[in-house]
Amino acid sequence: MLFGLITARKALRLGSAMLVMACLIVAMPASAQDKPSLKGVALIVGQSKYEHIAGLPNPANDAREMLKLLTDLGFDARAVSDRDASKLSRDLERFVEDAEGADVALFYYSGHGIEAAGENWLVPVDADVGSLSNANEALVPISAVLDQLKSTVPVTIVLLDACRTNPFPADTVLRKTPTGSGAAVGQEGLTLVRGAKSLNAPTEATENLGTVIGFAAEPGRPALDGPAGENSPYASALLRHLGAMNGAEFGAVMRMVTEEVYLDTKAQQRPWVNESLRRLLYFGSAPEEPGGDEGQITGERRQLLLTISELPDISRASIETVAARDAVPLDALYGVLKALGTTNMPEEPAELESLLDAQAERLKKMISEREALRTDDPEILRLTASADRAIREGAIQTARSFLDQAVGRVEETRGAVDDAEELVRQKRIADAAVYARRAETSALAFDYKAAAEDYLKAFDLIERWDDRLRWNYKNLQAEYLHIHGDETGDQEALDASLKAYEEVLAFIEGDSAELDRAITRNNMAVVMQTIGERSVDPGQLEQAAAIFHESLAVFAARKDDLNWAAAQNNIGNILLKLGERSNDKRFFEDAVTALRATLEKRPRDKVPLDWAGSQNNLGLALYQLSEREGGAERLFEAETAYRAALEVYDRAKNPLEWAMVQNNLGNTLNAIGTARNDSGKFQAAATAFRSALEINKREQFPISWARNRLNLGNVLNNLARFEVGTTELEEAAQAYNDALEVFTRNRFPSDWASVQNNLGSVLQTLGQRNRDLKQLEESASAFRTARRVYTRQRFPLDWAMLHFNLGNTLQIMGAVSGEPLRYKEAVDAYRDSLREYRRENTPRQWALSQAAIGSSLHWISNSETDTKSLEDAIAARRAALEVLTKANDPVDWANAQSGLGMSLLNLGSRQQVATYLPEAEKAFAASLEVFTREQQPLQWAFGQNNIGDLYWNKAALGGEKSDYAKAIEMFELAKAGFTEGGYTAPIPLTDQKISLARDAMTK
Template sequence: MGLLKTPNHHLSARAWLTVFVTGLLCLVATLANGAENLKGVALIVGQSAYEHIATLPNPANDARDMAKMLTDLGFDARSVTDRDAAKLKRDLKRFVEDAEGADVAFIYYSGHGIEAGGENYLVPVDADMSSLKDADNALVPISAVMEELRKTVPVTIMLLDACRTNPFPPDAELRRAPTASASPIGTGGLEPVRGAKALGSAPAVAENLGTVVGFAAEPGRPALDGAAGENSPYAAALLRHLAAMKGTEFGSVMRMVTEEVYLDTKARQRPWVNESLRRLLYFGVAPPEPAGDDGLITGERRQLLLTIADLPDPKRSQVELASQQDGVPLDALYGVLRALGTEKIPEDPTDLEKLLDAQAERLKKMLSERDALSTDDPEIKRLVASADKAIGQGAIVTAHKFLDEAVRRVEQTRGAVDQAEELVRQKRLADAAIYARRADASALVFDYSAAASDYGKAFSLVEKWDDKLRWNYKNQEAEALNAHGDAIGDRKALEQAIDAYQVILGFIPNGQQNRDWAITRNNMAVVLQTIGERETDTARLDEAARIFRDSLVVFEREKDDLNWAAAQNNLANVLLKIGERESDPKRLNEAVAAMRATLEKRPRDKVPLDWAASQNNLGLALYALSEREPGGERLVDAEAAYRLALQEYTREKAPVQWAMVENNLGNTLVSLGTQRNDQAKITEAAAAFRAALEIRTRETFPVSWATSRLNLGNALSSAARFDLGTGELEEAATAYGDALTVFTRKRFPMDWASTQNNLGSVYQTLGQRARDPARLEQSVAAFRAARRIYTRRAFPLDWAMTAYNLGNTLQLLGGLSDKPEHYKDAVTAYRDALREYKRETTPRQWALAQAGLGSALHWLSMAKGDTTSLAESVAARRAALEVLTLEAAPVDWANAQNGIGMSLLNLGTLERSGKYLDEAEAAFQATLKVFTRDSQPLQWAFAQNNLGDVHWNRASQGGGDAEYLKAIEFFENAKEGFVEAGYTIPIPLTDKKIELVKQQLAKK
């Protein structure tokens, strides 16, 4: 057996590097709009034997091989090596003269080169430190040569295999002439000039068709010289692929060259080009191409290179990291993606990571087992060897064809095996290995169904001959069935995978509960979890959790920390999935504990990326748990976990994972900022979402883009509470609308419902601020749309949430429409929410629903003149304050205090009694601990107005002149607050109150 399988439910497991993608340049011998042969001249320079600075072993080799290739392609080519300044300038001058009248002028230079002061210089072999004091004479400027060639040659091409590191001391400076000012030398050798005088910028003659200048590496990056005695990676790629120009446009071939260098250097080097050609260019005559098996491999290899050139940087980064961490060839992993088809590559980075992990594991297995494959058939040996070579070159489809032929050969020879039992056994094992080999190749091209079939045939061949192999092949059949079922949602295949694991369990003697038993059952539980997540009940998820716990007992007994940590991670994931569906937070608490236990076995210094993944997963569980608790402690812990994960998942080395954690952090910051009335937290959250969206573009990651747009809308909606305008709310509505273009009800029902709910909340606030019943009707429609998915049976807490939100909108609609039935419907909605929100399990949500119920009852009582409803309103709001404290939820606490004051004040008015005024005043005064004039002038103004009403009531009941004066003072404060907040609607009513109080005082 081996390591157990871990389902990919966590959002983070790898880091990827971002690589710059660019094109290259090429030779030309025929123009696209004419078949006439063209005259081409070439100068090839190789500088190896430097006298005073670092020597380079390979430029002479590069020059020799390039000269031969260009001559074969029909160029009049001249090669020179190890030239001092005088000779190199003379060579270039002669070449400019010889190029006059030619159609194409080509220069290839391999050696040292530097850039300073906006000019690129070729470095002669006699250069030393003194050369830098008079560079235009002692070195060889490039721009002048290019300008001369552009005047007389239609197409000029210069390939510079010289982007090596600066051969002079780091602090050295260059002067173009002895009296000229000094300029620092670039650290990366030659590079494109960013000043006013770029290479080839001189005015061209009318017939000029353009210029191409190519560098062996990106700007500021060194090019590799290659192993001594060989070619540089750049020269090797040119030599291999320029022959492909026969009938192929130069841009495509040079993309092959670019990606060949990228693969050959394991992503450390990528060429760069600056071209201004105004015609498509092709080769006319090409050297012979490889034939036979090599020809098939080379053909697919070239198509693979073009596929890589078009792959977005974030996906390339994931492939690079998978190759590095799993120790499989970068070429082969890219070949796997090409076999899948670029249109089918998962957009979600987690799904792509899962795919790459599975295929990298198969590649490792194939590579590790190839030496053990033995056969006495020479044709099969040839086909298997060619398949191995094809896989190494990333030609996965071609490898599969070779193995198809090998299997046909196996099937043709099976009839002659039964001569002796030992020969039969050897033949069966050899034949099974061929089926398994083809199964591996089928899995690499994502034909999991065919892979499962071949693994099953391999199992049937070895079942009675080899216990270890029968276990291995049946296990691989189970994995292939699981992959097939998971990829296309085939429930039958998933059930067959479980059956296959049951067969494996039957191999364990006497039903021993040993390590193999634990690994097999754990892997079976992974399949059960996949099924369970697609079902409305949790029976399969519960079964998976039980199996993971059983596995932990065995791994702890066996002291197998690696498998123990993987099983613990699996257990944490399944507990989180179960807990998200339940009102009781028990499972979420268990998930947090399990994830903390996983971290103890995944130390940062030994497995930093696994450690970061577990920190992120811990943050997810803490965030989910925070929704079931009144305080913000869990949110603080979740924020800390995400920030720890970001210490390893940086934007530079893991951009996709960095964006994912930034997104998760943003959600936590929104919740913290909302609970604590902390505008800075919400502003930081919006910045986190916007940063994530720089990586999660719609073109590259549409689902992740929609998720972050949805979350940005949440942040903007929360931020709007600090600004009475509608700009942020409108932007939030736009963000939600963007998310709904991806989250359709059919494809993403849960995300669609979540977005509809949030859109309803934005319409609610817009309707409230603009006093627009139409917006409130839109809000009601959005909440009711969400409830089509959020049913009470399947999603009780989400159902309760939409009921609470619907109640808020209906209450506002009642106020604008003056229709008491809306208040009645709001009361019903809040009571629906309280059918699922319980103080014991969801205290904060329960308290908010109680406060909302109290508000709706208040306004219903005012419409009906009913003191009973007012008393119920006060009781509901006081219940809310048992949970909503000033420290944990200041805004919600203040709103509930204000509501109590309003109900008490109105209760006294209806009963014609002053006995509630002191309590009402205390409640309104309490709100001022949160609603200050500086931070929230509108709420402060309403509190001042309410205090004015209290003192007016006291004055009217014989309280004396002082109460009238206090009432006037508070009403004037309220008016000033409304003006400062820009909320003019209540000002006329406030003026009228002031006038009435003054009239009553005057009468006294």
């Protein structure tokens, strides 16, 4: 089952469709040893002042800036703006002529463009709706120009910043000529055309060395024009990064451009590129690259852009979700991820989002506290300002470098301010803030240990000068020691965190500091909880729970409902952990109380998602409590809680939370089905698990997928009770084996042990139905294997469960092999389970173990001459029935009643007395109150057979001949039930009993 809440969003990949190539475009002069520089010509068109359709403020600016850039790169470049149809056509004709004899031809267009009739069209500034009725004359097609260039120029580069929305009415059509057929106009501007000729169609020119086609946005999406008076996002990216071509692979440069636009537009736009080049190109002198701080930031940002281009869609979706949800810059969050390293990224989106959420909080804090940094040192001001910009641009390591320099400057000047007390105080506060800023930047790079060290240095600087900052820096040092210790398992760091919190408490004084003291002690309790979860000693967990309880009074007095509810939630989590380690159901009772109290402070109308999360966690606590109490009442309460959560969690808006609750609901429905022998609940549980699997695909969510497969196997195993064959059992076994591909012992020991246990159970049922000792041996081996993890010390109840399940397999092996030794081994296993299953703490499990002991002793008695084992079997079954009731556990109650009747019948037969027959008959009749002919024909048939045996014995012990007639009647009913249930093996024996009873009646 799942205990956490996770969030994820789906996103489509909007990446560049680049081909792998071996091409460098080097923007530098060719040396004497180099190949000569290639001749390049360029035409730049910027269309802003449209006369009849929506104008575009920036293309003219784009054209001017691109002209300068391409000229600096060595192109013979020409720029034109605001061209009507005739001028634009002549411009392109002249460009084709100028390109003859050149090595590279580059065409850049910024303005409106549309796609229709299998062609991409540039829109002149004099175009209007009427232009669409004679497009060949009023618009300018691209493909003809491109074909001419490709036939005469070895390398053609076309960059189209024209993927804006269609400027014409949505229902208009385009005709190439006034008499031609009409075609719909695409609504998203230029794209790879759907018609006869693609922009990147192969050329017949034998000397063609490749073509680059670049669109400002991916097909089907519009491009943005950018703020008026500036450049479009696409042009801005080209201007910033084409200068990187001195040594950078061309494909890498275009990926930089792609991801620059993606970040600049906050994920609204990603350019699309198709290129294939087969030659090193040299474009003459490179434009001057930025130097100083700007150059360092740009250098790291380019590496960041290349890193982003390699990220999978699911990671992009997680980052975009966190950035939007926490209102932090997308660039900075990607920089955080780069600092972590893609190889260290969590595989599960939920884990990635959780990690990024913590870093996003640090980013928000840094941004909000930027003004708090005060210094009169201009060099420190410059360095910290550059660090702020570097962080916003995702250049985290560069930011750390600037702050390293700032800290160096601080350390150089520390001794110069000791003369004046006030100056010293101000200097210490300012210097401490620099250390604090570097600490937060280190944390963004996931170096929590370095962050803690810098906060300690900040604390040392401020300790004498500012009480509030002293508390804050020491508190933050403790927090980062905790995070470092939690993530690395460094116990020394966790101990140091507790010590730091104790120091904080030592200098929090006065009644007004009550809230600070409560918050600090709560933080200490969180560290204790972390330590306690790693230890078998519950002491730390208990101490943490006590602290959380103390804080409730403070939060209640201040009417701080959110913090109060959070403390209650922490209490509930600790109680669940303590309950899992003990047999004391009171922990789960208290967890239920804590979570219900949490719900009172989390109203659905104000915090619906928090309310739904608390409903889910309440369901988990009720589910666990039901295992300790017996009966189905708590399970029905858990079902209600899960269904309440599903009223808020929407499959489309909250897919992962919705799937998580479906999984937990399935577990509860499965347990209800077991308690009530209700196939309908099992079917509903299977539906819930399959619904969860529709979201939790193995490729995206392997862990959740494996848990869902495990749980589906559980319910299929239970549904197999209602079939004679093995179809559902085999599907269950496959589900368990699927789960084991993810849940390995090294990575997921507890889950691995759980699957081994369940696989043992399904092999047990398969071995019983197939009468296959090999499958039964495999079942026993699976239970014994799981005990490597489920030890009695760490998992007492799971350890007991494994012994109980092993006993069941050994008992079946005894029935299949006929070896009494197996039954004796089964009794030993059941009695081992009773070392942890106690009537006062786990009544249902205790009763089931007693009933199982009674069953094994019953079969052992068949190989013994005395009746001691049979009498012990009756005592064990009677003990079980003191706990099991028809209302709470109908199936187990009915099985125990049937077993008690059989043992009583055998004891009377062995002693040749009718004393036990009335109680036996009453027990058989009770079992048939649950095992009905309609729902369970096989169990009903065995019940009729048992009553037939009882009447036979009654007649044989001096009863009436009518008792034989009653026995025959029961045997005939049993025969019919075996036939209806598809189990024909007992029928020959039943026919023989009927024949013997008839013979006895005639004597």
